[in-house]
Each structure stands twice: as structure tokens, then as C-alpha cells.
Amino acid sequence: LAKTTQPISMDSYEGQEVNITCSHNNIATNDYITWYQQFPSQGPRFIIQGYKTKVTNEVASLFIPADRKSSTLSLPRVSLSDTAVYYCLVGDMDSNYQLIWGAGTKLIIKP
Amino acid sequence: DGGITQSPKYLFRKEGQNVTLSCEQNLNHDAMYWYRQDPGQGLRLIYYSQIVNDFQKGDIAEGYSVSREKKESFPLTVTSAQKNPTAFYLCASSIVPGPGRKLFFGSGTQLSVL
Numbered sequence: 001l002a003k004t005t006q007p008i009s010m011d012s013y014e015g016q017e018v019n020i021t022c023s024h025n026n027i028a029t030n031d032y033i034t035w036y037q038q039f040p041s042q043g044p045r046f047i048i049q050g051y052k053t054k055v056t057n058e059v060a061s062l063f064i065p066a067d068r069k070s071s072t073l074s075l076p077r078v079s080l081s082d083t084a085v086y087y088c089l090v091g092d093m094d095s096n097y098q099l100i101w102g103a104g105t106k107l108i109i110k111p
Numbered sequence: 112d113g114g115i116t117q118s119p120k121y122l123f124r125k126e127g128q129n130v131t132l133s134c135e136q137n138l139n140h141d142a143m144y145w146y147r148q149d150p151g152q153g154l155r156l157i158y159y160s161q162i163v164n165d166f167q168k169g170d171i172a173e174g175y176s177v178s179r180e181k182k183e184s185f186p187l188t189v190t191s192a193q194k195n196p197t198a199f200y201l202c203a204s205s206i207v208p209g210p211g212r213k214l215f216f217g218s219g220t221q222l223s224v225l
Contacts, residue, residue, distance in 0.1 A: 034213065043115075043201050043216025044154070087153065096205050096214055097144065097169060101153030 004088045009106040018075045020105050022088030025069050030092045033064060033071045038085045038104070047086075048073065083109045113138045117202050117217035123225050124189065124196060132187045132220045134202035141207040143185035144214070147171060148199040157200075160185055161207050189222060197223050 005023040012018045024033070032051055036044035048055055050062040050071070061074040075082060087104040115136045124130045136143065142161045146154040156169030160179040174193025179185055185204075189196045202217045 036214075041199070041219065041221070043203070043219050044214070045216065046213040049213060096142065096212065097156055097159040097167070099156075101146075101155070103151060103153050 003100055004090055004102055006086075006088050006102065006105045008103065009108070011108050011110060012078055013110050014079055015077055018078050018082070018107065018109075020073045020075075020086055020088075020107065021070060022073070023070045024088070024090045027068050027090050028092070031090050032092070033062065033068075034089045034091075035060070035062065035073045036087045036089065038087065044087060078107075078109050080109050080111060083107060115202055115204055115215055115217035117200075117220050119220060120218070122220055122222045124222060125225050127191045129188055129190050130222070132189070132200055132202075132222070134185045134187065134217060135183055136185075136202075136204045136215075137183060138204055138215060139182070140204035140215070141182070142205045143179070144203040144205075145169075145175070145177065145185070145187045146201040146203065148201060148219075154201060157187065 032049055034049040035047040037047050038044040048057055048060045048062045050064050052064050055062045063072045085104040085106050089099050091099045118133045144159040145157040147157055148154050155171050157171055157175050158166055158169055158177040160166035163179055163182050166177050166179050174190055176188045200220045203214045205212045205214050
């Protein structure tokens with residue numbers, strides 16, 4: 001099972017682009033990389049998922065290098081409402097029950 | 112609206128009491144999960160079910176029990192054997208099978224001991 005390493009916390013300012021990097025050296029061939037966002041006293045919410053290269057949706061981009069040993073979540077032009085905990089997960093999505101949830105990255109956006 | 116509903120939002124347990132947390136989904140998902148989250152930590156899997164009438168223990172199943180009699184419902188009982196039940200409990204669901212499936216979460220239940 002691939003474990004992930006991500007920064008415990010990050011600060012940024014409104015309007016900036018924020019990049020959160022996740023390290024997953026033991027990623028397996030069948031593993032996907034998934035990011036979730038969690039606000040206090042709420043359940044996590046899916047942000048983005050990818051297997052290789054770059055994935056973009058309406059809220060974020062996910063950059064995955066060729067060796068797939070790391071990934072970077074990019075949040076464009078953040079606002080105060082992006083203050084949350086962000087989790088990077090790596091696993092075979094045929095078995096969600098095997099996912100290992102770390103403590104995530106606490107992102108604080110300042111005005 | 113489709114989604115997962117957890118109730119109650121807050122729950123208090125007395126010593127020696129069993130309490131049941133409700134989780135209902137109308138997403139037509141086959142798989143359902145229960146997680147426990149302690150302050151400042153990630154989620155830990157308690158139980159999961161991939162089909163009706165079947166469920167499996169997760170990493171921290173001791174002191175908990177579940178049932179899956181209907182596809183839509185996956186209640187969690189916190190028994191008196193769970194000596195440290197104070198935590199935030201999250202229910203989730205996903206489709207089965209297929210790669211790249213995402214988890215959909217409820218809004219959680221905060222359980223505290225009186």
C-alpha cells in the first residue's frame with residue numbers, strides 16, 4: 001500500500017496560485033492519485049483524480065511527472081473559502097477500503 | 112438531490128450505553144464505508160460493505176458493529192465495548208466495480224461521552 005507524504009500546513013493569500021505537493025515513492029502500477037478537500041465538521045469532498053501527466057477540472061489541476069512518485073495539486077486564484085485540509089491519497093480504486101488517510105495539509109488563506 | 116445523509120449531527124453516549132449512527136444514501140451505490148476521525152488526524156476505516164448483507168472489518172472494528180440489510184442504509188452501532196468513542200464519524204459510499212471511483216461522504220456525526 002502506497003503511503004503519502006505531504007506538508008502539514010501551508011499559508012497563502014487571496015488571489016494567489018497554491019501548489020501542494022505529495023510524495024508517494026511506492027506507488028503501484030494500478031494506483032490512482034486522488035485529492036480530497038475537507039472543511040471543519042464536514043465530510044471530505046472529492047477534488048480531482050489522475051493517473052499520469054496532467055488533469056484539469058473546474059476547480060483544480062493535478063500534475064503528475066512521468067515516474068509518478070509525486071504529484072502536485074494546483075489551486076488557481078485561491079479565496080478565503082479555500083481554507084481547508086487537503087488529503088492526497090494513492091491506491092487502486094477497485095479497493096477504496098485500502099486507502100490510507102494521512103493527516104493532510106492544512107491550507108490557510110489570508111486576506 | 113442525491114447524496115448521503117447522516118444523523119444525528121451530534122450524539123452523546125452515557126457509560127455502558129450502545130448508540131446507533133444512521134447513514135442513508137440515494138446514490139444507488141453498492142459500496143458503503145464507516146470512518147472515524149480524531150482531531151487533527153486522517154480517517155480510519157471501521158467497517159465497509161460492498162454488497163447488501165455482506166460487510167468486512169476495517170482497521171479499527173473493535174467495539175463497533177454494522178448491518179447492511181438494504182442497499183441504501185448502513186447503520187453503525189458504537190457498543191459499550193468501545194472505551195474511547197469520542198470522535199467524528201463519517202459515512203461514505205462509492206460505486207463498484209471499476210477503476211478511479213471516488214468516495215462520496217456524508218456530513219458526519221460528532222459523538223461525545225457524557
